[in-house]
Amino acid sequence: MSDTPPPSRRAAREAREARPTAETPSTGQAGDLEDLFTGRATTEAIGAPPARPTRRRRRAAGWIAFAIVVVLLGGLAGAGLWVWNTYEPQIRSLMGWQEPSDYEAGIAEGEATVTITSGDTGANVSDALFQAGVTRTSGVVYSYLVSSGQNPDFQPGVYKLQLKMTAAAAVAALLDPANRMSNTVQLQEGLTVSTSLERISSALQMSLDDLKAAAADPSAYGVSAPSLEGWLFPATYTFDPGTTPHDVIRTMVDRSVKALDDAQVAATDRERILTIASIIQREARNTDDFYKVSRVIQNRLDIGMKLQMDSTAQYGYGSMHDGTVSSSAAALADDNKWNTYVITGLPATPIANPGDLAIDAALHPAAGDWLYFVTVNLDTGETVFTSNDADHEAAVEQWRAWCTDHPDAGC
Structure with a gap:
């Protein structure tokens, strides 16, 4: 029995760490057969699994994966937004998601003035109410009059109404003499x-x-x-x-x-x-x-x-x-x-x-x-401005296509 005292725990740990590993000092890669024959690696090292990546390397890999996911999701979101902006009316029609043509009751607010001129029909009145911000769509009052079988005699004058009224409420307000502003006339922009x-x-x-x-x-x-x-x-x-x-x-x-x-x-x-x-x-x-x-x-x-x-x-x-x-x-x-x-x-x-x-x-x-401009959508007013004949003609074709799809839009 030797008189040398047993090694300490620290020495044992150092001894274990000094054993050959699957990575060589020169390259950091797993050893191969040549390393085995030259003595640079042991059979245990050759068959050992690769060392676990460091915490810094794992964190970097995680951020890279996260970035890839963000890019993919962003691309999908961008593509979806383009499709929605381009084909919103068709998508709404296909899915039955049509926006309501009338405002809900009880949300009317503010003040608006509407001019009714002699000879105005229900269609004229309907459009005037929409232009003034009273109703949600240009044809909702006309549709309401037709569906309810009404043919009121609107009196000429300027009427004080509210914004965001229902079609029924707007018609009732126009037929109430109390809303007619006496000795008042309203001229809109663009009149001769x-x-x-x-x-x-x-x-x-x-x-x-x-x-x-x-x-x-x-x-x-x-x-x-x-x-x-x-x-x-x-x-x-x-x-x-x-x-x-x-x-x-x-x-x-x-x-x-x-x-x-x-x-x-x-x-x-x-x-x-x-x-x-x-x-x-x-x-x-x-x-x-x-x-x-x-x-x-x-x-x-x-x-x-x-x-x-x-x-x-x-x-x-x-x-x-x-x-x-x-x-x-x-x-x-x-x-x-x-x-x-x-x-x-x-x-x-x-x-x-x-x-x-x-x-x-x-x-x-x-x-x-x-040098040119063309309104390619008369509903939204979308207008294309161009500086050369070729781009202008392309915009004209876009307008013609829209007019073909909307034959009653006033093209």
Whole structure:
């Protein structure tokens, strides 16, 4: 028996750790037969399982796996979002997920004004309520009238209603004389002088002939233009009883002057700005596009290119309010001072009454090289702006395809 004391636990552990492993010092890889014959590895090392990865290596692998999952899920989510945005109406129709056309009862709020003119039908009233934010969809009131067998006699005037009303509640409110605002007239953006005078006459119970006579001489209101087209500012007006046609028109012209002064338009430049703004007002389907349409107009003017705006052709031909966005071949070819398919430059006068936003857009066009634009979806107002013939023609084909799928949309 040896006199050497037994090894300590620490020494035993060190001895175990010093045994050959399946990884060689030089390469860190499991040994092979050559290592066995040269003595660099034992038979135990050759057959041993690989060493467990370190904690740092396991953590890195986990993060890599997590990143891969995130990327895959993100790709699926992006693809799903694209499909939904592109085919939402078709998906809703297929799955029976159609959005309700009417608001729920009890959620009406705020205040809205709606103008009813003489001769308005249920369809006209239905669209006016939708445009004012009263109802959820443009046809819901008309559908309600048809389904309920009603044919009410809507009285001309301006009515005070609420936002987010049901179709039934909106109709009831229009038939209640208490909601009719006395001596009040509302002019929307984009109306011509002719239409504006008719609305004034209907709402204020004023002679249309007297109004036309009062509007015949623009110089009586300090306007040097050949007509008051574009000068009757779109707004809601309330007049005292006994107000004359001359006073009504002066109030509206003065309101236009104030809008131009607030926008810092020089007196000598008023007619030009109103003319550009009126085209923007009639051409742009969404307010977000006002400044882009303004840029298209300016870009074409800068290079001497005809504006070729359908609204000007329709105005000059007298077909602006025929219910379609397309111009007839006769309107496009008619040689008049407003048809920008024939003339170069701006039309002879404004073609409608622009609001504050259109005036601002005329003064501050967006930055861009666009020369064309096409509204490819008349329901949403989606408009494609392009700078060359090929892209423009592609957008036109997109519009034609939409019109084919929506034959009653007013193309």
